[in-house]
Amino acid sequence: MDIVLSNSGKKPLYEQITEQIKRMILSGRLSCGEPLPSIRLLAKELRISVITTKRAYEELERQGLIETSPGRGSFVKKTDFLKVKEEHLLSAGEWLGRAVKEAKSGGISLEKLETMLQKLYQEENR
Amino acid sequence: MNNALELIGLRKAYPEFVLDDINLTLPAGSIMGLIGENGAGKSTTIKLILNLLRRDAGEITVLGKDSKKEEMAVKEQLGVVFDQACFPDSFRPRDVETVLKRLYRGWDSQEYSQYLDRFELPGNKTVKEYSRGMKTKLSIAAALSHHARLLILDEPTGGLDPVVRDELLDVLLEYIQDDRNSVLISSHLITDLEKIADYIAFLHRGKLIFCENKEELLDRYGMINCTQAQFEELDKAAVLGRRKNQFGVEALVDRRRMKQGGPIERASIEDIMLYIIKGEKQ
């Protein structure tokens, strides 16, 4: 499992962790039922505080992506995350709608927009 | 047992300095950073916990036991690292073991030698010949080799180079992999603590300004950069401290009290400490 943290101070550490794990879950890189590292181990490896990793996991649990049982640890939830993916799809759709509107009023072609979309999707830190 | 350490109403008065009404809780399995400027009372607090100083008032409970009534049982489970070397100059690491294994019931020779190896502490040199960093590492090795459940470190990183300080943080993170272990570390070098501390207790002139969950702290406070004019319009109750320069104002604010919008950036623990102290003076 790869987690890379940035210290530039913009985004809280726990949020970065939540987002990266969420991405891995939704993209299937972390499979259903797969165990996650303990909050303590994660804290040690990332060299941050336990309270931060704990918060990240609590957030993931709140979003319905993982479940934690005391004594056994945290696991990726055994669902297909359809609901979560739907939400993201809807949201992406909205944003794309806005981008299309911007492009059309600026006279930007569909091809150009597609190229831009490709480039943005490839970007590492998005 | 939920809390590794509880201080209730702790007080110690000197003619020129009073440590007053200190209430602090360190949940088991966590690392608490005790921060504050020099002379704020950090060492005094630690010495009171260890009964090196006599308290004027207050209760101290360590690992569920009263620190006075069950002092010996408490200290059996305590690992302490001071800011200065405490072993006699003529001692070698094995002499330290010879003495400590008779003073601690739970002394673990294997752990000790593992730490000596890991810290690369030469067995044939005396404490006198050790560098500052090596002396600190020796103290840590001793503190970690008797199954202590609470580690107390008083300014351990002063005078240490970044490499050693880094190693120390690693050791602490490893120590709390076992969630029965807890750490209280005092330092005025906050950047060391910021990353790994779960709780931050801020002492200033003998008073405990706050003792909080680090994440909540970072959520609650933030930095704003604005013009003098914009600053004037802010609700002063939300501002904890500010720094004015020719071109504008930088201030620490409490997000919960900020009514209007405007970009509020994350503050570091160091920022929080600095601006609160500044705010006191203003």
Next chain:
Amino acid sequence: MKGLLIKDLINLKKLGKSYLMLFVFYSVFAVLSKNGSMLGAMVLLLCMMAPINSLSLDELSHWNEYALSLPVSRKTLVVSKYLLGILLGLAAMLLIGGGVALLGALGVMSGTGSTLLALVAISGVSIVYMALILPVIFRLGVEKGRLLMMMILMIPTVAIILLPKLKAEALIHWIAGGGWMIVLAAVILIFVLSLDLSISFVEKKEY
């Protein structure tokens, strides 16, 4: 307690080397002059100085603060120093006494009886000296207590010098008769009072 004693012994090892040289020197001197009392006095004095020296070393390395963070009571801290002095003194007494008795038996030395008695007397004085000094050091620390220490050193020294001038013969007869029991009781009493006082000083001390 054992741990503390061992720590002191290890600590004093370095000093031990110079002690050893002095010991050898005075032994030779004693054999040549057929008088063991000087040696006895020297060694006993060194042994009684041991607690003081170790307290000095402790102060330098800030050992006491550390020791009190261990499961070690303040009382133990004090008692271990007294014990150090007594044990070393006892060891020295046996060593020298045994040596003197041996030499006497071999016919190398004469007047071993009086030498042994002198040794006992000197050890008594050393104990009293230790009993007077240690509370001062526990209360004031080695540095601040140094002046007072020097002054107290004068007392036994003055006593030893004055003793011959007083009715030494009569005194010695009295002691040999039965007075020695009183002297012994007095020494023990002073020792116990000193221990008590030191413990009370250390119990109240702020580190």
